[in-house]
Amino acid sequence: MTRPTLPSREEVLPFLDEIWNSRFVTNRGPVHLRFETALATYLDVPYVTVTANATLGCMLALRHLGVTGEVITPAFSFVATAHAASWVGADLVFADIDPETLSIDPQDVERRITPRTRAIFAVHCYANPCDTQALADIAKRHGLALIYDAAHCFAAKDEGGSLLRHGDLSVVSFHATKVFNTLEGGAIISHDLETKQALDRLCNYGIVDENNIESIGLNAKMSEMHAAVGLAQLPHVEHDIARRGQVVQRYWDRLKDMDGIRCVCPPDRPGRNNYAFPILVGPEYALSCMALYERLKAAGIHARRYFHPPLSQLPLYRDLPSADPRGLTCAIEASEQVLCLPLYPDLAPEDQVRILDVICTPWR
Template sequence: MKKQPVYVTRSNLPALADIIPLLEEIWDRRILTNNGPVLQRFESALSDYLGVEHISLVANATLGTVLAMQQAGITSGEVITTPFSFVATSHAIKLAGATPVFADIDPITLNLDPTKIEALITPQTKALLPVHTFGVPCDTDGLAEVAHRHGLKVLYDAAHAFGVHRNGQSILRHGEMSVLSFHATKVFNTFEGGAVIVRDRETKLAIDRLANFGFDATGAANAIGMNAKMNEFSAAIGLAQLCRIDEVLADRACVAQRYMEQLSNIRRLSCPSPTGIVGHNHYAFPILVGSDFHVSRDELHSRLEEENIFTRKYFYPLISDMEPYKSLASANPAGLPVARKIASQILCLPLYPDLDIPTQDRVIEHLLRY
């Protein structure tokens, strides 16, 4: 008989005792959306927790990224980004009206490599859209220097980077805007949702208007917007989640540390892990299965699945290999050697805050067999 399945992630839920009073408030008021009182409280509490001044809550991170690009005036031209990400990163660029251009990644951080960007800049280049992959901060200084030299804007896909800090400040403070995801599988979730972090109140209000069909304070639709608002239920989930997020992050760190201690000495298998990052959220625990390991990455993935242990080849395939993008000149494999190598080796292990030691031992023991 197979043992209980171990999934690569498991959504964190707030305590019912924390959420029920908030739901009672919503039921009493019957205000379900349109910048309701629960959303306003959540926005304020989240801003305080993250250490940023201006946040616009949205229905999801894809819409948030489209709105950020629209507000930044990036509705045509080219945007340099990473092929090593979830496909929503490039989809948002296309939905905003621009074209993604893929640059290679750094082999250590797995983030967009600033040294690979300059050769791809053309008169049509409008912006950079880097990703803080697995919550590991990008080389924000290097990216800012390239962007400044060429007059480009920098918007960050921070879907994985909830609560991450660098040099005592939130990583979300970098670039013109950063976009968080609160999808069910993220470190912090509102079932579905997201947030756009901006530098000033004027931009925040502009994002809010675009997320509400373009309506301004007078009720006039003076811009082409969409329905990208977060609802009161999702905001209530967010408020309740904030009550215990520090405990969740601490538990994730313990799971990641135990993996590192047990697996770091396996030959031909490496564990990319952030160092020196205060407030890293341990979004995932990736391992790289070397070409000279005893079995291939795909075979290891299959063997673990046979034991009811589910890992994820994340991110594979590269976005640049997917149908909507593979015909782009920048999708040429010759220009993306590091990203292609990482995508062929990577495997993310089960990691969630309530992954208990006996269950984690099952995963570790099967890996040690090889």
């Protein structure tokens, strides 16, 4: 399905020598600090707090903003989104998605606001931008926090710049499956120094100094080793995104006019980071989505049904009032039809042809 891009060992070794010589392996060491600075510059965002993973980043973002009560979040997302909100004690309210972008539907968000609503926890699904202006207007009008799970969005942009600049806080993932990875990791993007410093403290148990602990934090720090991989990886991102774009283009050229197949992420939108290539398998196609998944699997091709089932149908959450499928028709339909095809920079053209042949000749 995916294959992590890694820098060469030779590129990582100088950072490892520095770590070994200093014996500074965690707790915001010099490599960690350089990595945060390099990320802020590359992403063109004000402040970056790197974390051990994006799920912890989401939990700390919600915690920092004091989110309790109800949190509105899309029913179509990875489970980490819902789990992060649940871990901080929030009450989940699922909203439907826009049928075109598969990101959260602002109109449905506004319909679900109650006096107990405290935050909108939106997701740029597959790095397809949410309607950020509409969500910002809703959040301002109702006095709500606006947080973006931007796990998929490293280097993704809209007409105004980085997608990560939106909301009160945004969280991006550096997991091995993402466009940019530190093996495991993530980051919270903030807009001012005071917020960054507060988030830095929350990453380290809320410790201010040797004698003072001001808040209930977590051990969410990124190690020096992971930061070293990130620093070595960063110079390769543009090249990797371009190579991913070649893979996306080959998929698009062959599938864009196929009956029953809708390509969710067209390659021509400026600022796309080519994170994923999801297709929706409609009733006009020769096979059901599940049958195509099994056909690919039998051919040794591993696609993924990201995201199936929808969060609202998981046993953990399906009894929530907002999980009523009658109010989540787009999320449920997308979940039934979605299939993410293999995508990574060094996917060989001949392997991609084999994938496409299975999809384009399902009767064989």
